[in-house]
Amino acid sequence: MHETTPSYFFGLDIGTSMVRCIVGMADANEPGEISIVGHGSAQNIGMRKGAVVHQDDVIEAITHAVTEAERVSGRRVERVTVNVNGSHVTGLNSKGVVAISAASHEIGDEDRFRAEEAATVMKLPPNREIIQVFAKNYRVDGQDNIKNPVGMQGVRLEVDTHIVTASTPHLNNLAAVLDKSQLAVNHFTVSSLAAAEAVLSRQQKESGSVLLDIGAGTTNLVVIEDGEVQHVAVIPIGGINITNDLAIGLKTDLAVAELVKVKHATLAPPDYDSITVKYEGKEHSFTKSDVHMIVEARVDELFEYVDKEL
Incomplete structure (x- = not known):
């Protein structure tokens, strides 16, 4: 073989x-x-x-x-x-429309690509460029909710897209x-x-999902429904913000605050009051209620941003 x-x-x-x-x-x-x-x-x-x-x-x-x-x-x-x-990454919706080129009016891959390209013909703000285009939905002669129009017949092909741009x-x-x-x-x-x-x-992509990827400096959000990307956003809040908040609120340095976050930060109500972390041979003790209050405040802010995007 x-x-x-x-x-x-x-x-x-x-x-x-x-x-x-x-x-x-x-x-x-x-x-x-x-x-x-x-x-x-x-x-x-x-x-x-x-x-x-x-x-x-x-x-x-x-x-x-x-x-x-x-x-x-x-x-x-x-x-x-x-x-x-x-946070310079943003998404916007755009529509592309083309006439079917074949004499038989059968839609081919070339027609689909032309429709998607037509959706990108727009005036972008200065110093912005397109990095990805996601086709959300096609229409053939007004018939909506078509995932793949190739092989169908018609005279007019439309596509709804979500276009992601970034800072040049x-x-x-x-x-x-x-x-x-x-x-x-x-x-x-x-x-x-x-x-x-x-x-x-x-199945999760088809039924509809919101995914949050919480990184150190930012949180990435993507909405996927019917198997296609519907919305993309980047929120300027990440794990570093929580670490900074803990350092200020607990009056400690960033290295200790990072240990507290990694080992003890949770949104669940505290079931014990005192926590201790060890850094460079020295023990640092804090109340769990203080840690919970600080973390909860920043996460609440994060989800306020998420709610605005949705």
């Missing part, structure tokens, strides 16, 4: 606090089967809320994560799919650190979409 050479893909997640690189293998002999054959991670201190603020620090983190992934997988990482994150300077800064890390960009993708693909089942 002839065996097909497996193909590899490379992903790079450049987060506010960490950079992670993965190497995946898709085997043509086992359709749909994907294995992670390499991974690497490194602490990132060169980003703030998803934006590059210190190039050298980001380059160092990328290099360490990629080198580790290469060592584990035995593969050379040269082209990567890169996540785009930060931010993308340029991201491209610059990747270039200096000797990596080429295969394409950019929205962080929340990658998270949704990883954790949501097909």
Whole structure:
């Protein structure tokens, strides 16, 4: 039996606090089967809320994560799919309309692509560019709720899309650190979409789901219904905000506050009053009610932002 050479893909997640690189293998002999054959991670201190603020620090983190992934997988990482994150990422709805070009009025892939491209013809604000287009719904001669119009007949094809845009300077800064890390960009993708693909089942995508990916500097939101992306947003609140709040409220330093958050932060009502964490050989004690109150206040604010997006 002839065996097909497996193909590899490379992903790079450049987060506010960490950079992670993965190497995946898709085997043509086992359709749909994907294995992670390499991974690497490194602490990132060169980003703030998803934006590059210190190039050298980001380059160092990328290099360490990629080198580790290469060592584990035995593969050379040269082209990567890169996540785009930060409060500069926004989504908007747009409609595209085209006439069916074939004499038989049968809709083909070319017609579908033309309709989606027509939806992107818009005047964007200065220093903005489109990074992804999601087709939500098609209409053929007024018939609505069509998922795939290819093969149908009609004279007019419409598509409702959700278009994600990002700051051009931010993308340029991201491209610059990747270039200096000797990596080429295969394409950019929205962080929340990658998270949704990883954790949501097909049934959850069809019935309707809201996914929140709470990172260090930002929270990514994606709404998926009928199997399609309906809305994407990035909220400028993340785990770092909770750490800062704890440091101020508990009158302690950030390292201790981070330990308190990781080990004891919860939204459940406190069932005991005192907590203790140990940092650099010294014990620090706080009341659980104080921790709960501080965390709850910031999470309430986060969900107020989420509610506005929905």
